[in-house]
Amino acid sequence: MNEQNIIKKSVTTIKNSVTFKIITILLLILILLIPASMITSLIHEREYRKQSVVQEISSKWGQEQTIAGPVITLPYKKFFEDKEGKKTFSIRYMHFLPEEINITGEIHPEIRYRGIYEAVLYHSELEMTGSFSYPQFEEMNIQEEDIIWSGVFVSVGISDMRGIKEQVVAKINDTPISLSPGIETNDVLRSGISAKISLSEKGAKTSFYFGMNLNGSHQIYFIPVGQLTTVSMSSTWTTPSFDGSFLPVEREINTQGFHAKWKVLHLNRNYPQYWIGSRHKIQGSGFGVKLFTSVDVYQKSMRTVKYAIMFIVFTFMAFFFSEVMNKIRIHPIQYLLAGFGVTVFYTLLLSISEHLNFDIAYIISSLSVIILITAYSRSILKNTYASLTVSAILTMLYAYLYMVLQLEDYALLMGSIGLFAVLGAVMFVTRKIDWYAIRLDEHNDSKM
Template identity: 60%
Template sequence: MTEQNIIRKITDTVNNSVGFKVFTIFMLILVLMIPGAMIQSMIWERNSRKEGAVREISSKWGEKQTVSGPVITIPYKEYYEDDKGKIKYSIHYIHFLPDDIDIKGQVFPEIRYRGIYQAVLYNSKIEIAGSFPQMPLEEINIPPENIIWSGAYVCLGMSDMSGIRDQIDAKLGKMPVTLNPGIESSDVMASGVSTKIPLRQNSGKLLFQFSLNLNGSGQLFFVPLGKMNTVSLSSSWSSPSFDGAFLPEQRQIDDKGFKAKWKVLHLNRNYPQVWKSKHQTESSAFGVNFFVPVDLYQKTTRTAKYSLMFIVFTFMSFFFSEVMNKERLHPIQYLFVGLALTVFYALLLSISEHLNFDIAYIISGAAVITLITGYSISILKKRKLSLMVGGILFILYGYLYFVLQMEDYALLMGSIGLFAALSIVMYMTRKIDWYLLKLDSRDN
């Protein structure tokens, strides 16, 4: 036997080896994970671009809004002795929270577009009423002569001041007051409006009332600073998401919009009614998110996570077709099929940005199934096997669409589907003698 014949025999043995073929397919799957990762990166980039467009729209209308307060803040002097023995003082603030806060709001949402991207904006009419108790000076342990009564003010917090559309109608007691932008102390809230109030040591109960015309986008939250807090919201938005530290105790959602009511006690949060330090009151905020029900980037990301499974099952279909048909397939042909499967996600992403996600899924799936089935007819030489491959792809894409619709049960349905597919493969191949199997078309 010549050296050339030996090399040819070794080459034929390797080429006809099932193990080598499986190894080659495995390496191709690893290679195809690269374009899969590129697709994931493209989805992330498009989602980032969408978020940038939403921020741009919101910045000109009003960002997410968090309303907090009102709060009475009084400055006081705290004396200390410096290094040289001189008596000096620094200004600190003490904060008094209301006894009760009652908020009633009506929200008017709308969708604005920037190119192909959309953002949910809203205008809200908010009425805030309640009362402050008599100043509990016995709780603060500050000498009365150190309190700067002339510096007392009431503040109302808003996270984005650019959303204020009209002058805020405000009353303290029976007297209308004018609110000014800015807050001296950021111990309770970072931004908002305030006004000086004539307080005395024996000041009694103080009623308040505020009327806001406030623009925002995406989210409207409230901070429960009262001993008793009630918030009632209504809107024509039919897909709200109640979020934050507390959920509404009553809610009604239908096609015409929603109504929701919260009731929060001071015992439900982790800060007192009177304090002299800084507290993170935002951690107790609650409210509603206004979001678009179908997030195509989230759905496309979930779809792309199944790309490896699609490649594996499709390659298995071609491999078993190759085994049964005794028609050799080149690794390049496997690679073309894998790239066609990867292109599905690029098609889905690009089409769904302009059409409904379901329609985009049908168009993309039909295009890829048609492409691979037609290619299979050419390389497998048998229409029956090619249609079988197309049928498997149709079942895979159909089942994936079914899983995507069941967000809460997606893991369960996906696991059942994988188990069923593996069971079918094991049953169909139970009589194959893998040791004797060769991929040589001359071997019967």
């Protein structure tokens, strides 16, 4: 009997041990990381669903557009001797780029909806003018008599041909030309339109004009194929993001929209004005503008989930100190339920923000969780002051997280300062506690 009493007393001592309670709380925190991870997967799934819907809408309207060209291509005969010693030839292509190119255009944005998702689309009106110098064949060791003059063509690269909704107007030396889809060779441009042309006389420039109405989505890029490339774009979109290899030399953004101008020299890129075959690639030199939208609900929700462990720890910390100070035993299941209450915040935030403004969704979700956990803590702690303390801690946490979410550039700094401040406050409050002397006894333990 004495042995049973000793065992029972030892078990009771362990159960009342602060160390045992802390270990239990740490295990509960690890368990709660599982639903937090599931919420992260849910956010990714919803975000992927949105991207699929946007992709579907864009595919019917027009994808992100990249405009390249015009480029003039001259096919010529390359003679050589075959294995039998007979003289034969193969067709090769010489490509040369404009001496100057000027692009002006307007972007007319619009937002299309499908269910709760939205896609940013645009209709652009573009005009391209400029000129080509007469090609220097001798520099490429090409004889003029070897050139197939009837096969000379000009081409303009368009990344998504489905965006062409009206006939493209084109002129070479003020003479209208008829454009066809596709390009005879993909040495320079992968997709686009082309037409057979006749060059100006030797020593004269070949001028060009292209006018097109092009649909697209999210962004429009240009490839600086000219020896001097100038692009001037304007739009009513108020939140542009200038991106790519070159930034605008001039830009103006206001409540009515934006206007931007780029100026790129051939010295700024890594390919020449003319070459043979597929020796050079031009795709990596694009620049342009994205119709930027503010951080969407999924990105914001993902950022909030990253603070899940901090919220769980601080909530458990509030319960733990209430347990230590008031000598109230709180069962691990009660800790676990409070932790689930914290994690529910993220599903509430995600689901509500898909239908309402994110700020409103944040307020509704945080208030719901604060009220829920405060009411629950009042029932288990049996102490109004302790439950109000839990409520105050949660309120400060959610208010602080909201502030961090608004300060995107300073989020890490503010988060680090906040954690440091909380750690300092906890160390200050608990500096005189004798942890070895504390036992988590029930109220009736003292009566026995």
